[in-house]
Amino acid sequence: MRASSDAHRSRTHQACRPPLIVCDVDDVVLQFATPFEAFLLERGYSLLPRSFKLTGNIVDAAETALNDVAVNALIHDFFIEQDRWQTPFAEAVDSLHALAEEADLVFLTAMPPRHAEVRRRLLDRLTLSYPMISSEEPKGPIVAALHGKRALPLAFVDDMVGNLRSVGEHVPDCALVYLPPDVAIFRFAPDPEPHVLRAQDWAEARGLIETHFRN
Incomplete structure (x- = not known):
């Protein structure tokens, strides 16, 4: 029982x-990709999608791709300010x-x-x-x-x-x-x-x- x-x-x-x-x-x-692009532009960078990753696709004014260290630093800075950018x-x-x-x-x-x-x-x-x-x-x-x-x-x-x-x-x-x-x-x-x-x-x-x- x-x-x-x-x-x-x-x-x-x-x-x-x-x-x-x-x-x-x-x-x-x-939203991440769209506000992150705006964040990059404010800092003089651009996102040029050529593959499904950020490293190799984020470039400076001369269209030189940023390395891993620089890309990770930008992502870090974006997340610090995420409440200003993300909707x-x-x-x-x-x-x-x-x-x-x-x-x-x-x-x-x-x-x-x-x-x-x-x-x-x-x-x-x-x-x-x-x-x-x-x-x-x-x-x-x-x-x-x-x-x-x-x-x-x-x-x-x-x-x-x-x-x-x-x-x-x-x-x-x-x-x-x-x-x-x-x-x-x-x-x-x-x-x-x-x-x-x-x-x-x-x-x-x-x-x-x-x-x-x-x-």
Whole structure:
């Protein structure tokens, strides 16, 4: 009788817990590429997309490409001032609020943790006061740890194919939503794997996630 009672309590506990959404931030919730280009121009540099990376594509006035050290320094300076430059994509805030009514929502942002405080303030200012993890580690193990063994739907949203692959390898049942921004450099991005769900905007991403939760 006790075993049956414990099983019932476990099922009831699971039923009371909502699904989980883990969502990237840069170029998914907050615009990155477009404001970063404006940031570069203010400092006398340009972004000339010729491949899917920043190093080799950021150039000075003579169109000489900056090296890794210089590019990383610029990214660091941008993140220090991110709250001055970054704004949300259309429908991102409303879509996330709507999704959070039926699911737990966690931001998983691939940036140095030393910049997390500024990002936290920016997200809070935008009324996106959901939990946030800042890490440069692979996302698959992080999402797997967040999901644990819960027998509930899980969705992961990102603009980087490598991150989607990492999460898919560690949490095979996760709905992987690819949400790339409409910017020039993403013309050089690799294609996601066939099972990944591709969304053109947040309205479509929201629909894909809600369908996954219903099914």
